[in-house]
Every structure is written in structure tokens, then in C-alpha cells.
Amino acid sequence: MVIVEAPGTKVCYQSTPQLACKLEEPTGSAGWNMTTQTQRFELNNGSVVQLNQTCATSIYQSCIGVTLKVVTGIWEGTYECGFTIGSIRHTGRTFLSVALLPDTITMSTMPLTMDCSKSPQSVNITASVIIPASSKSYDISWSYNGSATNYTAVQNTTSKGYVNYTFTPTIPCTKGSGTYVNITFKNDVNQMKSAQINIPVINANDIVCNQIILNGDTWPETPAGETVIIRTCPPGRVGYKSRTCIGPAWQDVFSSCVSEELDKVSNAAQAFLKGLGATPEVAKNIFEGLKNSSTLSSGSGESIADVSASIGVLNMMAKASNTTVLGEDIFPDFVSAASNMLNGTWNGVNDTVRYNMSSNYLNSVEGLVKNIKVNQSNGVNSTNLDLTFCRSHDCNVSVFDIGVNMNKTNGILKTVAVKNLMSKLNNSFNGAKPDRTDLILSATLDNNNDSTRRIRLDFPSGKTNPTQPHCVFWNPTGNEWSDEGCNISISDENHTVCECNHLTAFSVLMSKNDGRKTDPTLELISNIGLGVSICSLVIFLIIESLVWSAVVKTNLSHFRHTAIVNIATFLLLADCSFLASSNPETLSDSWCLVLTICKHLFYLAMFCWMLCLSIMLVHQLIFVFSPLRKRVFMFLSSILGYVCPILMVGSSYVYYKYTNQNYHDPKTCWLVYVKLLVGSMHAFLLPVGTIVLANLFSMVVVIVTLMKTSVPDSSKADDKETAKGILKVVIVLTPVFGVTWIVGFIQLIMSDSPMYNVIAYIFTILNTFQGFFILITGCFAEQKVREELFKLITGKSKGNDSTKKFTSTTYTKDH
Known part of the structure; x- marks a missing residue:
């Protein structure tokens, strides 16, 4: 005799009941079936059904149990278990009663929006709710805007297996608060399930999208930022359409209307995934229906809603294949259906949706191919x-x-x-x-x-x-x-x-x-150059600190040395950051990002101070009778040399973070270059390119101006020598910095050229030895610096100009 153990009372909605079927004799096979008023299903393992064949004991040598996880209304029915011994089958039955609640609740309103700009007192609304028809009745209550009052007066109609409830409140207009209607269903064990629909409200002076009729659908006047849903579809399709107002323009209509046949296939796949009728025969029918639906869709023009629903079916069947054995006989229909889905362009959705659809498609196809059993095919x-x-x-x-x-x-x-x-x-x-x-x-x-x-x-x-x-x-x-x-x-x-x-x-x-594969020779040159550059910059800054008071006698020399010290400092910091990120694979992503920001900032600051130097020289030579005051120069150069680089780096980082684009490349710890004018690299290339051109232009202006200018008076001898020194430095430094990065731009553009390697060597040599060039041109090529440095080392002035010494000594005594 078959013993069936089952809950003796009605089980709660979304509970997890357990049933067991036992027989004293050992048997060859066992299974469960479930019968509703209209259908009979075989139960197999799935997301809801979990079969247990390890419950046998010494008394009951045959046992099969079933656990139903989170039951809903579709699981109410008669459960039959059976054991087979030879040609004899022993069966047992029990009825599982579920305290029902609606599995799906679909809400809509008419009108779709509330216009409180013309009728500021109140608006009449008709709210409708559609749920699957049920043999059980519910206690139903309505409310709006969170009010404590529940309205129970409803009207309902039944059509095609669904029940429609309506509610017609008069909702007062309250500016600044959201408007929504809520419905609550309560079953006979006092369990409740609620649903809510938000109603966009148009207030006076709101930005709105105007009412428009498109393809027979009326899209009402809607406030900016809101989405309205129309739950009507063309004949033969089910679902809804939605449209968002971005104010004052409408976005394109997004259709979720799928064919009725495909909707049936999708429902069958959902049941299959749960374990309800999950048999090889049912799987074959699902893929056959999917093939037929996808063929019809591709023949009548692309429907992105059908494609999305079809991918959903693939995804559900791929998940089901992890627990249910699928045979090779489904391959022809599966391959045909999956192929048909790719015939269109999928342009009816935005990039994010399309990327998710394509990824789900690939993962589902791969999962099905992996799990489907192959024998002869x-x-x-x-x-x-x-x-x-x-x-x-x-x-x-x-x-x-x-x-x-x-x-x-x-x-x-x-x-x-x-x-x-x-x-x-x-x-x-x-x-x-x-x-x-x-x-x-x-x-x-x-x-x-x-x-x-x-x-x-x-x-x-x-x-x-x-x-x-x-x-x-x-x-x-x-x-x-x-x-x-x-x-x-x-x-x-x-x-x-x-x-x-x-x-x-x-x-x-x-x-x-x-x-490209890294060139070992280029790496060696780069490392040597950076080492020499860093050492040179440290030596330069030490020398500048020692001779500072002696070489900045005039405003012009002060301007020049201030700029060159800042250039050297930021180049030193940039080179150190560059060395610290030379092995990106050993760095965490956070450190890689920090070093990228540092390099971006320090290099930009270096170029901005180079621009300060160029601008200062041009001004001093053109506006001879209007020299810059020290306070003005320091204020303007601080803005250009400190504030501007910080603003450029900060704004570019925020922009790429806000637009979900990559600011840095973790594999290089540097900015990202995609193509011309695309990628964060342009937050560096564009300002640097502008400054390089400005420096070259400044150099031309300086040379032309000095060629036309007469020799300064003897009283201006110090300024004359300083101007010559600056001219010498600019003539040397501007080509070094400018040509170096112009070569870098050429290298970027000509990355496919046979000359790429030659350009790469030139750029590497010029770029990595910049610190050494600054030491040569800024220190050893500067007469005043050389003389002061010689004096510090030897303890006496360079040369034997006794008159100069005497005059200096006499001035000190008199003073």
C-alpha cells in the first residue's frame, strides 16, 4: 500500500510544503505528477521542484519525496505519486490546497497623467487592475497617496481567464508630492499582497512633452523625467509600450509587445524551468515553437521585443538544462531559432540594453551547447x-x-x-x-x-x-x-x-x-634617460637654492628663475611618478589610478610654467616701457601654473567618471587613447599641443623682436644680460620641449608607418633626457650661475678683477 504524506491543511502562499510517497517493497522507478483542472504535468527537478529519492527506510524500502519552493497559485492541484515494479504500478494521491493570492498584478490608470496646472483643485482618476481569474475570492482594498482610508467599493469584470477591478477616486492636487494608487489583496488566511502605480503630475510652469498621437496611440502631456505606459498592443500581440519624456522632447517608443505564440512559448519555458512538465518532449516542443516564432518575426520585420523575449526563452532553457537532461533531437530547432535571432540589427534599444541582450544570448547558447547530451549527431x-x-x-x-x-x-x-x-x-x-x-x-x-x-x-x-x-x-x-x-x-x-x-x-x-611588443633597447634608453634626468634635476634644484639670492637681482631674472625652478620641480615629480608606474602589473588599480593622475597633473603643470616663461619673455621684450611687476607676475603665473592644471585634471577625471568611460588604462597606468578626439588622452594632448605651439610662436616673436631692437643702455646692462640669457634658454628649451612632443604627436599619428621605430627612438631620447637638458641650459650655460657656483666652491670670485673687488669692499666700509 502506498503511503502519501502531505500537509493536512491549506498551505500559505509562498510557503515551502513537502510531500513524500512511500512503499514497503523495493521498486524500480518512481515519480510524481500534478493535475490541475485543465492540465496534467510530470514533476522533475527545477527552480521550484526538488525531488528526493533518499528518504527510504528499513520499513519503507521505496520512497520519493518532493519539496516545492515558494509555492504560488499554479501549484494548487492533485498530486499523484507512483512506483513501478515490472509491469505493475502502485499509485497514491493527495490534494494540495494553497491559500491563493494573485501571481501577477497589472495596474493602469486613465488618464495616464494628472494635469494640475489647469485644474488645481482635484482630478478624477480611473485605476484598473487585472489579475488571473481564480476560484478563490479576495478581500480587496484601495487607497491613494498613502492615506489611511481604504476604499472597498470596486467593480470587476471577467474576460479570457482574467479579472478586472476598477477604482475611481477624485484625487486632490498637492504640489510637491508624488501621487500613487495602491491596491491590496487579502486571502482567507490573512496573507496580503499589494501593488502600486505612480501617476505623473503636471504642475504649473512644469516642463512637459506635448500630447501626441503616434500609430494610433495617444501619448498624453507628460512632465519631464517621467515615463508613461500604454497597455495596448497590435492584434496578435501582448504586453505594453512605454515612452519617456526628457522635456520638452519625447524619446522613442519602447515596445514590449510580443507575439501571442511567443508569449505561450515563454510561459512554457518558465514552467519548464520550475520543474512543471520538464520532460524531453516538452523541451522539444518549446524549441520548435521558438523556431517558428523567430521565423515569423524575421519574416515580418525585426521586432526587438520578440528578440528579447526569445533570448529570455534561451536563457531559461539554459538554466533548466543544468538539472534536466536535454537530448540531441532539439539541436536543429535550437540552432535555427538562435540563428534567426541574429538576422536583425537590434537597433530598437539603447547600447546598455543591447549589450545585456547580446551577453545573455551568448551565455545561453554556450550553456545549452554544453549541457545538451550528444549521441550520434x-x-x-x-x-x-x-x-x-x-x-x-x-x-x-x-x-x-x-x-x-x-x-x-x-x-x-x-x-x-x-x-x-x-x-x-x-x-x-x-x-x-x-x-x-x-x-x-x-x-x-x-x-x-x-x-x-x-x-x-x-x-x-x-x-x-x-x-x-x-x-x-x-x-x-x-x-x-x-x-x-x-x-x-x-x-x-x-x-x-x-x-x-x-x-x-x-x-x-x-x-x-x-x-606592440616592448623594445628592450627602448626600455634601456628610457630607464637610463630617466635616471640621468632625475639626478640632473635634483642637482639643478640644489644649485638654484644655493645661488638664488645672487642671481635674482632684477625682476626679469626673478621671473625667469621662478619659472625654471617650477618646470624642474614638476618634471622631477612627473619622472618619479613615471618610474613608480613602470611595472603596472605589480600595482593595484587604486595605485595605478593615483599615479596616472599624478603624471597627468605634473606634466601639465610643467608645460603651464613653460608657457609662463614664454609669455613673460614676450611681454618684457615687446612692452619695454611697461615692465611686469613682481606681484602681478606671481599672481598670474600661480593661476596658470598651479590652478589651471588642477582644474584640467580634475574636470577630465570627473567627466570620464560621470560618463562611465575609462579615465586610465590599468595595463599602462596612463591615460586612454581610443582614436582621434576619443579617449582621456586628449585631456593631455590638447592642452600640451596648444602650449607647444604657443612656445614655438613665442620663440619666433622673441627672435624677431630682438633683431629689431637697439642695444640697451649701460644702465640696463643687467637686464640686457638677463634677456640674452632668457633668449638663450628659450631658444634651447623651447625646441627641446616643443619638438619632443611634436615628435610624440607624429609618433601617435604614424603608428602604422615603417618609420615608427625611428620616431619612437627619437622621442624616447629627447623626452627622457629633458632633466639633463635643463641642468645644462639652466645652470652651466648661465654665466651668473656659473660665477656664483665657482665662488661658492673656491671661496673667491672667478677671475682677478681687483677693481671690482676694491669697489665692493669700499662700498661695504662706507656703508
């Missing part, structure tokens, strides 16, 4: 998918012209190549948007116990321009491409060969030659 192909299986130890197959090679001891290698998906994915990589190939290959290994796996992939390139390939795989955790565990074996104009030590979805991204 060798593969299936379609327009956008090519699926192949390999059972031999040395697999060497081709899918959509992608060569796949892998050695294994056992198991089945499953490979599927996908077309027309790469353009829909988020193809950013290392902070950039590189070019891409058109193919993705997913490889999975079934029934294999190899501890190490290595796969070789030969992607056709189709590229004629020199580009840097990246072998990447799709990381489902972060929904992004990664190159971890993959490297390039061969790359030329015709193909790229990748070798990876794991299996997943692979592709190739093609970027400009920013991924």
Missing part, C-alpha cells in the same frame, strides 16, 4: 550558427572557416561559431574600442577529465592594414572581453592563431599598434 549548421562535435582524441575541425585544434584523452569537443553577434556586444577592451572580427567561437568539452586543456584557434583575419590582434575570451562574470590565459601564436594579414589554456567563447579584437 555530428553537428548542425545554419546561417548564423555552425555547430560541430568531435569525438576523436586529436580534434581538428573547422567552423565558419575558424580552424580548431585540440588534443584530449576522452570526451566530446563541442564547438559553435556565431556570426552577426560581435557587432551587438560591448567590444571595449583595455579602455578602448578596437576593431573586431565578425566571428565568435565557443568551445566546450563534455565528459572529460583532463587536468590540463589547451586549444588552438585559427581565425581568418580579413585585415589589410597593420593592426595589433588580441586573442580574447568572453568573461560572463564581468560581461567583457579578457585575454587572460590566451596568447597569440601567429598573426599576419590573413589569419590570427590563438592558443588558450581554457574553454569558453573566443574571438579576436584588432587595435592599432598600441599593443
Whole structure:
């Protein structure tokens, strides 16, 4: 005799009841079925159903239990368990009663918005609620704006298995507070379930989108920032449409109206995932219905709502395949349906939605291919998918012209190549948007116990321009491409060969030659140059501190030395930050970001002070009779040299953070360059380029002016010598800084040129030895500095000008 253990009373909504079926004799098989008023389902493991076959005891040698997690109304019915011994089947039945509440509550209002700008007193609203029809009745109460008063006067109608309730309150206009209507259902065990709908309110002087009629739908006057929903769809479709007002313009209509047939397939997939009727036969019907729906959709024009719903079905079936065995007979319908989904462009949604859809699609296809059991099939192909299986130890197959090679001891290698998906994915990589190939290959290994796996992939390139390939795989955790565990074996104009030590979805991204292999000679030159530069700058700053009081006798010399000391200081800080970030792989992302900001700031500050020096010299030579006062120079140069770089770096960081773009590249600890005028690198290149051009222009102006200017009076001898010194320094320093970075710009533009390496060497040598050039031109090439330095070292002035010494001594005594 079969013993059925079940709850003796009605179970609560969303509770977790347990049932058990026991028999004293040992049996060969056992199972559960559930019957409602209209349908009969076989129960299998799923997100709700959990079967237990380990409950047998010495008395009851056969036992099968079932746990239902978070039951809703669809789980009320008659449960039948059965044991099979040979041709004899022993069965038992019980009825599970659930204290029901509506599984879905759909609310709408008429009108869709409240206009309180013309009728400031109150507005009449009709709120409607649709729920699935039920044999049970509920206590229903309404309220609005959180009022304590509950209104129970409702009107309901029944149609096509649904019940419609309405509520018609007169809602007063209250400026500054949100308006909403709430409905609460209470069942016979006092459990409650509520739903709420917000009603946009138009107040006087609000920015609004005007009422418009589009394709038969009336979109009412709506305040900026609000979204209205119309729950009507064309014949043969179910769902809703929404539209957002960004004020005073409407955004495009977003349609979530899917075909009725696809909606039935989606409901069946939901039940399958829960474990309700999760059998191979039902799975085959679901994929057949999905194929037919996707064929109809692609034939009548792209519907992004249908594509999204179809991807949802794939996703649910992929999750279900983790617990339910799916046979190879579903492959033809599955591949056809998945291929049809890629026929359109998916342009009916924004980038974020499209990226999520494409990622879910790829993960679902990969999960299904991995979990579906293969016996005799060798593969299936379609327009956008090519699926192949390999059972031999040395697999060497081709899918959509992608060569796949892998050695294994056992198991089945499953490979599927996908077309027309790469353009829909988020193809950013290392902070950039590189070019891409058109193919993705997913490889999975079934029934294999190899501890190490290595796969070789030969992607056709189709590229004629020199580009840097990246072998990447799709990381489902972060929904992004990664190159971890993959490297390039061969790359030329015709193909790229990748070798990876794991299996997943692979592709190739093609970027400009920013991924060149590091030249050891360039690295050596760079390190030596930076070391020499840092030492030179330290020596220069020490010398400047020692001779400062002796060499800044005039305002002009004070201006010049102030600027050059700031240039040297910021260049020293920038070089130190550069060295600290020379091995980005050893740094955390936080430190990498800090060092990127430091380099950005210090280099910009150095160039801003170089601009100060140029501007000061031009002013002194052109406006001879209006010299700059020290206070004015220090104020203006502080603004330009300190405040401006901070504002530029801060604003660029905030901008890229706010727009969800990458400010820095963790692999280089420097700014990101995507393409011309795209990427945070331009927050550095544009101001530096402007300053370099200004410096070169200043140098030309200075040379032309001095060529036309007569020799200064003897009383102006010190200023004359200082002006010559500044001219000498500017003539030397401006080409050094300007030409260096002009060469850098040329290097960036000509990254595909055969001359790239030559330009790279020139830029590296000039750029890394800048500190040394400053020491030479700012110290040893400056006569006053040399004389004062000689005096400090030897204790006497350079030369034997006794008259000069006597005069100085006599002046001191007299004084």
C-alpha cells in the first residue's frame, strides 16, 4: 500500500510544503505528477521542484519525496505519486490546497497623467487592475497617496481567464508630492499582497512633452523625467509600450509587445524551468515553437521585443538544462531559432540594453551547447550558427572557416561559431574600442577529465592594414572581453592563431599598434634617460637654492628663475611618478589610478610654467616701457601654473567618471587613447599641443623682436644680460620641449608607418633626457650661475678683477 504524506491543511502562499510517497517493497522507478483542472504535468527537478529519492527506510524500502519552493497559485492541484515494479504500478494521491493570492498584478490608470496646472483643485482618476481569474475570492482594498482610508467599493469584470477591478477616486492636487494608487489583496488566511502605480503630475510652469498621437496611440502631456505606459498592443500581440519624456522632447517608443505564440512559448519555458512538465518532449516542443516564432518575426520585420523575449526563452532553457537532461533531437530547432535571432540589427534599444541582450544570448547558447547530451549527431549548421562535435582524441575541425585544434584523452569537443553577434556586444577592451572580427567561437568539452586543456584557434583575419590582434575570451562574470590565459601564436594579414589554456567563447579584437611588443633597447634608453634626468634635476634644484639670492637681482631674472625652478620641480615629480608606474602589473588599480593622475597633473603643470616663461619673455621684450611687476607676475603665473592644471585634471577625471568611460588604462597606468578626439588622452594632448605651439610662436616673436631692437643702455646692462640669457634658454628649451612632443604627436599619428621605430627612438631620447637638458641650459650655460657656483666652491670670485673687488669692499666700509 502506498503511503502519501502531505500537509493536512491549506498551505500559505509562498510557503515551502513537502510531500513524500512511500512503499514497503523495493521498486524500480518512481515519480510524481500534478493535475490541475485543465492540465496534467510530470514533476522533475527545477527552480521550484526538488525531488528526493533518499528518504527510504528499513520499513519503507521505496520512497520519493518532493519539496516545492515558494509555492504560488499554479501549484494548487492533485498530486499523484507512483512506483513501478515490472509491469505493475502502485499509485497514491493527495490534494494540495494553497491559500491563493494573485501571481501577477497589472495596474493602469486613465488618464495616464494628472494635469494640475489647469485644474488645481482635484482630478478624477480611473485605476484598473487585472489579475488571473481564480476560484478563490479576495478581500480587496484601495487607497491613494498613502492615506489611511481604504476604499472597498470596486467593480470587476471577467474576460479570457482574467479579472478586472476598477477604482475611481477624485484625487486632490498637492504640489510637491508624488501621487500613487495602491491596491491590496487579502486571502482567507490573512496573507496580503499589494501593488502600486505612480501617476505623473503636471504642475504649473512644469516642463512637459506635448500630447501626441503616434500609430494610433495617444501619448498624453507628460512632465519631464517621467515615463508613461500604454497597455495596448497590435492584434496578435501582448504586453505594453512605454515612452519617456526628457522635456520638452519625447524619446522613442519602447515596445514590449510580443507575439501571442511567443508569449505561450515563454510561459512554457518558465514552467519548464520550475520543474512543471520538464520532460524531453516538452523541451522539444518549446524549441520548435521558438523556431517558428523567430521565423515569423524575421519574416515580418525585426521586432526587438520578440528578440528579447526569445533570448529570455534561451536563457531559461539554459538554466533548466543544468538539472534536466536535454537530448540531441532539439539541436536543429535550437540552432535555427538562435540563428534567426541574429538576422536583425537590434537597433530598437539603447547600447546598455543591447549589450545585456547580446551577453545573455551568448551565455545561453554556450550553456545549452554544453549541457545538451550528444549521441550520434555530428553537428548542425545554419546561417548564423555552425555547430560541430568531435569525438576523436586529436580534434581538428573547422567552423565558419575558424580552424580548431585540440588534443584530449576522452570526451566530446563541442564547438559553435556565431556570426552577426560581435557587432551587438560591448567590444571595449583595455579602455578602448578596437576593431573586431565578425566571428565568435565557443568551445566546450563534455565528459572529460583532463587536468590540463589547451586549444588552438585559427581565425581568418580579413585585415589589410597593420593592426595589433588580441586573442580574447568572453568573461560572463564581468560581461567583457579578457585575454587572460590566451596568447597569440601567429598573426599576419590573413589569419590570427590563438592558443588558450581554457574553454569558453573566443574571438579576436584588432587595435592599432598600441599593443606592440616592448623594445628592450627602448626600455634601456628610457630607464637610463630617466635616471640621468632625475639626478640632473635634483642637482639643478640644489644649485638654484644655493645661488638664488645672487642671481635674482632684477625682476626679469626673478621671473625667469621662478619659472625654471617650477618646470624642474614638476618634471622631477612627473619622472618619479613615471618610474613608480613602470611595472603596472605589480600595482593595484587604486595605485595605478593615483599615479596616472599624478603624471597627468605634473606634466601639465610643467608645460603651464613653460608657457609662463614664454609669455613673460614676450611681454618684457615687446612692452619695454611697461615692465611686469613682481606681484602681478606671481599672481598670474600661480593661476596658470598651479590652478589651471588642477582644474584640467580634475574636470577630465570627473567627466570620464560621470560618463562611465575609462579615465586610465590599468595595463599602462596612463591615460586612454581610443582614436582621434576619443579617449582621456586628449585631456593631455590638447592642452600640451596648444602650449607647444604657443612656445614655438613665442620663440619666433622673441627672435624677431630682438633683431629689431637697439642695444640697451649701460644702465640696463643687467637686464640686457638677463634677456640674452632668457633668449638663450628659450631658444634651447623651447625646441627641446616643443619638438619632443611634436615628435610624440607624429609618433601617435604614424603608428602604422615603417618609420615608427625611428620616431619612437627619437622621442624616447629627447623626452627622457629633458632633466639633463635643463641642468645644462639652466645652470652651466648661465654665466651668473656659473660665477656664483665657482665662488661658492673656491671661496673667491672667478677671475682677478681687483677693481671690482676694491669697489665692493669700499662700498661695504662706507656703508
